Amino acid sequence: xxxxxxxPYAAVNLAHKLTLFSExxxxxxxxxxxxxxIMVVKAQGAFNWHVHPDTDDFxxxxxxxxxxxxxxGEVQLGAGDLxxxxxxxxxxxxxDEEVHLLVIEQSGTPNTGDIATATEKVIL
Amino acid sequence: xxxxxxxPYAAVNLAHKLTLFSExxxxxxxxxxxxxxIMVVKAQGAFNWHVHPDTDDFxxxxxxxxxxxxxxGEVQLGAGDLxxxxxxxxxxxxxDEEVHLLVIEQSGTPNTGDIATATEKVIL
Numbered sequence: 001x002x003x004x005x006x007x008p009y010a011a012v013n014l015a016h017k018l019t020l021f022s023e024x025x026x027x028x029x030x031x032x033x034x035x036x037x038i039m040v041v042k043a044q045g046a047f048n049w050h051v052h053p054d055t056d057d058f059x060x061x062x063x064x065x066x067x068x069x070x071x072x073g074e075v076q077l078g079a080g081d082l083x084x085x086x087x088x089x090x091x092x093x094x095x096d097e098e099v100h101l102l103v104i105e106q107s108g109t110p111n112t113g114d115i116a117t118a119t120e121k122v123i124l
Numbered sequence: 125x126x127x128x129x130x131x132p133y134a135a136v137n138l139a140h141k142l143t144l145f146s147e148x149x150x151x152x153x154x155x156x157x158x159x160x161x162i163m164v165v166k167a168q169g170a171f172n173w174h175v176h177p178d179t180d181d182f183x184x185x186x187x188x189x190x191x192x193x194x195x196x197g198e199v200q201l202g203a204g205d206l207x208x209x210x211x212x213x214x215x216x217x218x219x220d221e222e223v224h225l226l227v228i229e230q231s232g233t234p235n236t237g238d239i240a241t242a243t244e245k246v247i248l
Contacts, residue, residue: 009197011199011207012205015204032180033182034160038206038208056156056157060226070133075133075135080138080139082138082155083155102206104157104228
C-alpha cells in the first residue's frame with residue numbers, strides 16, 4: 001500500500017472510533033462530506049425536542065436501538081436502519097439503552113437546534 | 125406507534141434493501157439527504173477510473189471488502205469502514221469478492237463520472 005504523505009489514504013473504522021469516548025449526546029466528527037459533518041454519537045435517554053430549519057438530519061444505527069419521536073408519530077430504528085429527518089421537522093431522539101449512531105448534519109448546525117445549548121462537535 | 129398518513133415514519137433497513145436486487149455497480153436510492161442520494165450498491169470486480177468534479181463521494185462498507193485505487197495510493201475498507209473521496213480526485217473502486225456498500229453522492233451525479241456511461245440510479 002502506497003500512501004501519499006500529503007493525503008494519507010486511511011479508512012475510518014466506526015467501531016474503533018466509538019471506543020475512544022464514552023459520553024452521551026456528544027457528536028464526534030470522523031470525516032466530512034461536502035459541507036457536512038460525518039459524526040459518531042453515543043446516546044442514552046431522551047435528547048431535546050428540536051428542529052433544524054436548514055438541513056436534513058441523517059441517522060444510521062450502528063448498534064442498539066433508537067426511537068425518533070415526532071409530534072405526530074415516531075420511527076424505531078435498530079442496527080443497520082437509517083432514517084433522514086427532513087429539515088424543518090421537529091423531532092426528539094430517545095434511546096432506552098445506549099445506542100451507537102452515525103449522524104450527518106451540515107457543518108455548523110447546532111445538534112440541539114439552538115446554538116445556545118449545542119454541544120461542540122469535536123474532531124475525533 | 126402512530127403514523128402520519130401523509131408521511132409514514134418508516135426506517136430504511138439496509139440489509140433488507142440489499143436482498144431486493146443482485147446486479148453489480150447499479151446504485152439503488154433508498155433515501156435522500158438534502159440534495160444528495162443515499163444509495164445501496166452491490167459491487168464486484170473493478171469499476172472504471174473516474175472523477176466527480178463537483179461532489180465528494182461517500183463510501184461505507186456494509187459487508188465485504190472494498191479497495192479504492194487512487195493514482196498515487198489506495199485505501200482498503202472492511203465492514204464498518206468509511207471513506208470520503210474528495211471531489212476532483214480520480215479513483216477506481218475494486219472488489220475481489222462481492223461487497224455491499226452505502227454510497228452518498230449529490231443527486232444527479234453520474235456514478236461513472238460521465239453522463240454518457242452512467243448507470244441510472246433507481247429508487248428502491
